[in-house]
Amino acid sequence: MLSQISQLLPPELKRLLENLPPEAKMHLEEVRIRENRPLEISFKGQFKFADASGRLLSGPDGAYAPTAEQCRKLLERMTNYSLYAMEEELRRGYITVTGGHRIGLAGRTVLDGGVVRGIRDIGGFNIRIAREVVGAAAHLLPKLLDRKRKTAESTLIVAPPQQGKTTLIRDIARSLSYGVKKAADGTDWPGKKVGIVDERSEIAACVRGVPTFDVGPRTDVMDACPKAEGMMMLLRSMSPEVLVADEIGRAEDAEAIREASHAGVAVIATAHAYDARDACGRPELRRLLQDGSFTQVVELKRTAEGIMHRIYGARSLLQPSSGADIPRMPAVSGFEGHIRSRPRES
């Protein structure tokens, strides 16, 4: 896992990362590289600085500062020496590399008629490490199955960034695709045809169209494709029974999800929102809940023990009378179950 990242790094930074304490290396979440400024790493939800020998420091004093030359080499390597082939990615501000890791970029933007066309003079990188956690959805999965219709419930998963939405949705896709042996009601669930629209190549981490994460034997992936269009393409061409998409929220996404649900296809999607009520406040999501395109909402919250989830029915969430009664996020113990306690090292 770390090797996929370290081959992108210039030799000095690579050595530094290899010398980090084992605990930090194992749970590494982000590496933040800023030109001529202290190197910052994040693991297990905490932030530290690192010095040239890989020792962790709590403050920026004495920390290693990557040079301009190293940043240029890093940029060259992560764009595969081809900035010109990454125009779309630069416009969006991040690049997804082999292994599904996402590298966020900051720098001086290039404007074209008031619209951001790209970033140049890139001076800040945030390497977010993707982890495949097989079994992340095991606790949640029984609640996603619709026993009567023998398919999955259309579910919207909401959480703020960095709470494990993508990890979860990847494992849901994998589990549904493999099928569930001995589900809660004692019967076996055969695998479903799953279609993933992977706009940012994070769910399946495709390299040349082939997923590098295990997303299941019956899964088709539309890689680097705009969500709305991708969902329509999959509906027309691959006849999926379950559609999976990450971070929906635009009007055209909603249109495609509505279309899918009319076709009897279950949609499992994530959205950025603080919690379920916050999601209801977003007009597109609210409308989708109102017309029944999503039948339930799952809220995620990350705690020291792992990721907690809590499930709401779409209808109960929307009723104006009970809407006010929905409790705000309670203490951890109030949650219905926890999804995982430790990430599996892959």
Added chain:
Amino acid sequence: MIKLLGAALILFAGTMIGFQQAARIAERPRQLRALSHALSRLETEIGYGHTPLPEALTRTADTAEEPIRGMLRGAAAGLWNADGLSFRESWDEAVRKHWSATAMKKNEQAIVLRLGSTLGISDKDDQKKHLKLALLQLQAEEDAAREEQSRYEKMWKSLGVLIAVLIVILMV
């Protein structure tokens, strides 16, 4: 008898030296043309195919002939090795290593080396501009090389024989 043999050897050697020089002069515009073709192919790969640079270089190398093929292959091979070379370093190394095998001169080497600091690190339009500029400069060099060829190629061929004849006459 031995004198005759020696004279024949000198004549043969002189002719060969002349022909070799002529061949070098004839080879330069041909290689410049091949280099231009390779660079326009690279421009197509970058501008229209959006092919990543290492792959674009290998593909271009496949259609080019030696010694340009070896140069492009070398530049692509240096990229993903463990030393963490930047593109400019890898390109520099490959060009300098393979240049002695070509009939080309310093001028065109400077043009090609300059490309190393621009390829891959800007957007598509910029890449195309840089490649176009290099192509124009190479075209100018090629024209000069052709003129040189028309002027000196025949001269070297006859000069070799004539000098050999002169030496034989002086020796006899």
